[in-house]
Amino acid sequence: MKECVFCQIAKHEAPARIIHEDELVIAVLDIDPISDGHTIIIPKKNIPDIHSLDSDTGKRVMEVAKMLAGAIEKEFSFDGSMIMEVNGVFQDVPHFHLHVFGRNKSNDIKFSYPENTNSDQDNLAKNAKRLTNRMCAKN
Template identity: 35%
Template sequence: MSECIFCKIAKGEIPATILYKDDKVVAFKDINPEAPNHLLVIPKKHIQSIAHASVEDTEEIIPQIFKTIQQLAEELGLKEKGFRIVNNCGNQGGQTVDHLHFHLLGGRQMTWPPG
């Protein structure tokens, strides 16, 4: 997707504060943080949403995303205190960028319901 902002970040075409990058996944700081620690963890491959993920994606890429989230939570000192993982899917689910992404939020008390 040549116009996808997250694809451009993954390719290094748009600057971002990258905290993790491998052959399948990129994690970077959200530019409008909702918590002291607010990262976005995305696949390098363009997948519109979790509803559009293939079997291969759910077997290979999604597990790598969650391993990355675990690693980053540990590195940021969130493992013991707690954190939230959010994935918005589709317009009514609150997805604003049509590229699969997971929010990792931590560093403050989370409330429920989220909104």
């Protein structure tokens, strides 16, 4: 079975514009960037999704994301930055990765919410209880 492209990048077997590399992660420019400096942080070991992410790797991913967000904002004069991770049906590569990209007020990047989000207080209380119980049960 062929390795995923992110495993190949981590082993330097596929081309990539490397921004950062250490023993746990590699950060490379996205080949289809949302904005200048759009970078993907990839664990070197194959971790299919966030549910499989170990604490040490997760901590390192976030440390690198913090450094990258600052570098991207300063280098490309962005007003801020965004961090994005996708699991399941919308995950294009079955290997956990985190996107870090710059944002300006003028960026045409929109995330829309449906009009009816069930934001009444009773529903919010029920959802808070459900999630609290689920987290106490350790999923």
